[in-house]
Amino acid sequence: MKTSGVNSNIVGEFATGATITDNGEIFKKMILMDYNSLNVNTLTHELGHFFGLKHTFMGGCTGLNDGISDTPPAEDTYEDTYKDCIAPVQCNGQRRLIENMMDYGNCRFMFTPGQALVIRNTIATKYPHLCTFQLLADEKIDITSNVTVTDLRIPNGGMRKTFIKELEEPQEIEVYPNPVKEVLIVRNAEKEKFTIFNITGQQVLSGTLHSGQIDVNALSAGLYVLKIKNISKCFIKE
Structure with a gap:
């Protein structure tokens, strides 16, 4: 993909979306997106690169990852x-973390x-101006009431039909x-079968939901993925 008006010193891999930088200088750092392929996952993925993350498959099974x-x-x-x-089992028998952004x-x-x-470390060290806090009592906050309410009701029972449709949907x-x-x-x-995997892709718990509860007290502290049907x-x- 060719671009115009971009400094030739900027480094980047241009695909569906690409993060491009020039020596880490923020005024030359941007995320380039293909408008026709724009979606939340692609934008989140490129923001991950922006804040210092690499591909999880970088280096394959034997590299530095x-x-x-x-x-x-x-x-x-x-x-x-x-x-x-359904995630494939790959390096050293570990489940690929296909859920990762x-x-x-x-x-x-x-x-x-x-x-x-x-x-968090990237924000703190490279972009500290992005991490700011402002108390509600701060005088700089404009608390002047200026609210406009628009009537969004649909005539002829349209809103009621929409509400009923939402109730019927899963x-x-x-x-x-x-x-x-x-x-x-x-x-x-309710009463769905479930499976829990640890971060390496090993199945650590399975069963059927009863009263919408799962006892995870026996699990070690860490990150887990709960799979119910295709979700x-x-x-x-903790």
């Missing part, structure tokens, strides 16, 4: 689509605690508390 201990190594290849979000594919939704630490599965100490609560998934949810065990 991304330098983060809680992202398991993966083969230096990838799929655009994983059917039913720094991989590719259709199942991404999470960062690991190690990746979050890298992001509800998204939710898990809490997160982090959890003893009992993980799962909403909207994966990440949680942290």
